[in-house]
Each structure stands twice: as C-alpha cells, then as structure tokens.
Amino acid sequence: MTSSTHIDVGVIDFDELGAWMDAEGLPGGPITGQAPVLGGTQNVMVRFERGGRPYILRRPPLHTRRKSNEVLRREARVLAALRDTPVPAPRLVAAQTAREPVFYLMEPVDGFNPSTGLPEPHASDPAIRHRMGLEAAAALAELGRVDPAVLPGFGRPEGFLERQVPRWLKELDSYGELDGYPGPDIPGLHETAEWLTRHLPRTFTPGVMHGDYHFANLMFAPDSPRVAAIVDWEMCTIGDPLVDLGWLLAMWPSGNEHVPGLPPPRELVAYYGALSERDMSAIEWYAVMACFKLGIVLEGTHARAFAGKAPQDLGDLLHAATLGLFERAREFMDGALD
Known part of the structure; x- marks a missing residue:
C-alpha cells in the first residue's frame, strides 16, 4: 500500500x-x-x-x-x-x-462529510443544516463528559493550559532556522500572546480532547442532522476539552461555506454550555488560543516556502489565512463571538 x-x-x-x-x-x-x-x-x-x-x-x-x-x-x-x-x-x-x-x-460509518457536499434532505432543508451545527456542539459535549481515567497515562493535564503560549511561540521561533524566512510578519502576534497570558483560566477539569475538532473531521447521518462519527483521532490527548470547543469556533465556516444556515458561534457556545457542567466564563480565551495556535501552525508552511520546501503560492495562501486568524482572535478578544 x-x-x-x-x-x-x-x-x-x-x-x-x-x-x-x-x-x-x-x-x-x-x-x-x-x-x-x-x-x-x-x-x-x-x-x-x-x-x-x-x-x-x-x-x-x-x-x-x-x-x-x-x-x-x-x-x-x-x-x-x-x-x-x-x-x-x-x-x-x-x-x-x-x-x-x-x-x-x-466498522464502516454510514454517513457523509459536509465539506465534500450535502446530500438530500440536508441540501434543501435549512432547519436540518442549522441543527447540524448544534449536533456538532452536542457530540463535543458528549466527549467532554468521558472520564479521562479510560485513557490512563495519556497526555499531561497538569499545567496543560500554562504550556500553550510558550509552546507555540517556541514553534514559531523554530521557523527562523529555515533559510530565507525573514521572520513572522503577523500583526497582533505579541498582543495576542500577552492577552492569552494575562487572561489564562485559573483552573480546568481535565478530560478527553479530540485535538482537531472541526467540521471536516465529522461525518453526519445520511437521513438526519445527527453526528454519525467523529473521525481522525490521532491528536487525541487528556487536556482541557474546552480547547476543542475553541478550535471549533476558530474554524467555524465564515460565510457558512459548504453548509449555509449554520448557527452563529454564540449559539454553539450556549448549546454546548447547556449540555456541559464546565465553566464557560472564559470561552473567549479558548477561541483566541485556537486562532493563535492554528495561525502559527499555518505560518510554518509559509516559512518552508521561503526555504523552497513548500510551494510559494501555498505558503502565501496560508500566510493570508494566518493573518485572518489573528484578526479573528482580535474579534474574540473584544468579546465578539458572532
């Protein structure tokens, strides 16, 4: 193979x-x-x-x-x-x-991925598409209820949130080793890092995290808005499950491409909160953290393009996505979840 x-x-x-x-x-x-x-x-x-x-x-x-x-x-x-x-x-x-x-x-999953197109009845029923968004939040809340003891020794939940900003700044610094990369030209980078450090949640309840939770990693039932399966578990760890919710918010389709009529982020947060006992008071922090991390990850391809290790047009495209993510982080910092 x-x-x-x-x-x-x-x-x-x-x-x-x-x-x-x-x-x-x-x-x-x-x-x-x-x-x-x-x-x-x-x-x-x-x-x-x-x-x-x-x-x-x-x-x-x-x-x-x-x-x-x-x-x-x-x-x-x-x-x-x-x-x-x-x-x-x-x-x-x-x-x-x-x-x-x-x-x-x-076992095979009976379902479809919405990033590849919508079947009927989903394509023609806006109520189903709206509900698909809520079901994405509900499936994530279900994962957040799993006792992390089912995965002993998985991950390092102690100090998990405190490690995030230094970890990803170190990743960004490592790109400087690539020949030709002039360094990150990302407006708001340091302000975002400082905001995250200043607003770090004091405590969290460890749980099972998917690690890459977004629409492209969901399969939906062919006849309903139900999530048939969450797929691609290779990033799974024990950490703070609200990081997964922040990731979903950061990657929520802007303009509702692929699935028009999805609920706005604030409705997702409210729906998740109704199904979870987790403290949602710092949810903006998790959304900002997701934008920060994903922006730095994408900047890696931009850096590799300078060194001839990735196509230049792809590097430019992902750098533009990085800039958009840091703009979105600013909106989340200002309290705009919609």
Whole structure:
C-alpha cells in the first residue's frame, strides 16, 4: 500500500489478514470486495467484507513516517476506550498493535462529510443544516463528559493550559532556522500572546480532547442532522476539552461555506454550555488560543516556502489565512463571538 490516492490493495496479504482475524475469533470465510477508501489522511484505509460483515482496515502507508505506527497505536487505544461510551466514533472491532505495521479493523460509518457536499434532505432543508451545527456542539459535549481515567497515562493535564503560549511561540521561533524566512510578519502576534497570558483560566477539569475538532473531521447521518462519527483521532490527548470547543469556533465556516444556515458561534457556545457542567466564563480565551495556535501552525508552511520546501503560492495562501486568524482572535478578544 502507498499513501497516494491510488492504493494497490493487492499489496496486502489478505491470507495473513484472514488468519489473524480467525485468531481474533471474527467471522470466517473468503475476504471479498476489497476497495480503497480514499481521503485526505496519510494513513491507508481499505474496505472489505468477510463472513457477511463489512470492515475498514486502517494502517500506516507503505513508506511509514517516523511516528506512523505509534499514531495508529494511539488511535486504536482511543477507539477502544470510546467503544462503550455514547461518543459518536468509529467502532473498533480489533487491533494488531504488538508488531509493525500496526493496523486495526473498524466498522464502516454510514454517513457523509459536509465539506465534500450535502446530500438530500440536508441540501434543501435549512432547519436540518442549522441543527447540524448544534449536533456538532452536542457530540463535543458528549466527549467532554468521558472520564479521562479510560485513557490512563495519556497526555499531561497538569499545567496543560500554562504550556500553550510558550509552546507555540517556541514553534514559531523554530521557523527562523529555515533559510530565507525573514521572520513572522503577523500583526497582533505579541498582543495576542500577552492577552492569552494575562487572561489564562485559573483552573480546568481535565478530560478527553479530540485535538482537531472541526467540521471536516465529522461525518453526519445520511437521513438526519445527527453526528454519525467523529473521525481522525490521532491528536487525541487528556487536556482541557474546552480547547476543542475553541478550535471549533476558530474554524467555524465564515460565510457558512459548504453548509449555509449554520448557527452563529454564540449559539454553539450556549448549546454546548447547556449540555456541559464546565465553566464557560472564559470561552473567549479558548477561541483566541485556537486562532493563535492554528495561525502559527499555518505560518510554518509559509516559512518552508521561503526555504523552497513548500510551494510559494501555498505558503502565501496560508500566510493570508494566518493573518485572518489573528484578526479573528482580535474579534474574540473584544468579546465578539458572532
């Protein structure tokens, strides 16, 4: 298998896979219907059927990156921990984590991703589209209720919020090692960092965080506004779940592209707050923090473009996105959640 969009399923040893599935006590018989599942992930996903049951196999690319197998181990552990909770996540069937390549089997999700288009009835019903936004907040609140003890040793919740600003300023400083990068030209950078430090929430209740919670990582039910599954758990950790809500706010589609008629951010916050016992009084801080972090992450591609390690047009595009995120941070600092 490769990490390209043209996955040769023939490179998988399906006889070996079948023997492993037998040892796991899964339904036997011939493996049929092998087909790649295409998407933006670097990992490989292949759909197949066996014993009248459909599966998705997820494994690293043939040419693994340094942490590819560890990422899959973490994902499998997270999905196993969430399997018996109400959180909408792909349902793990079994995982092979003892040797590399790591892989796991999950049940296919019956749903669609709104960033690739809307089916009916969603496309023609504004009430469903509005409700989709609220369901995104509801699924996140459900995740925030999970006892972090289900993932012992995951993350470092102590000092989690205090580490954020220094961590991302250090990341930004590291871009200076790239040849040709003149340094960040980001209006509001230092003011935002100072505001975040000054308004740091004093306490929080640790919980399970997705780490990259936004519309592109959600699948919705084909016949309702319900979130069918939260996907791509590789950034999951134990931290402050309100960081996920801030991330959702920072990346909330401006102008409601893809899904017209979504509720405004303030309505999302109110809906999440009604479903959660968490202290929402500093929610602007979390939204500003998300803009700050994401802006710095995107600036990395701009810096790499100066060094010839990324396309210049992509670097320019993401730098413009960074500037927009810091402008949005200023709006959040001024209390404008709408």
